[in-house]
Amino acid sequence: MQYLWYQAIYNTSDLQQGDFIPDCPIVVPPDTIKEGEKTAFYLDTIY
Numbered sequence: 001m002q003y004l005w006y007q008a009i010y011n012t013s014d015l016q017q018g019d020f021i022p023d024c025p026i027v028v029p030p031d032t033i034k035e036g037e038k039t040a041f042y043l044d045t046i047y
Contacts (some may be wrong), residue, residue, distance in 0.1 A: 009019075025043040033039050 023045050025045055027041050028044050029041055030039060032036075
């Protein structure tokens with residue numbers, strides 16, 4: 001099925017709302033964060 005609103009771009013355009021970014025790392029915070037303490041975060045990717 002072809003979608004008229006969907007178009008693949010390859011590093012030729014600025015990002016726009018709704019763009020898919022494959023393998024883009026995201027910051028995952030812990031369940032709790034205490035004020036004044038150092039907090040460890042990790043990076044993950046969504047497939």
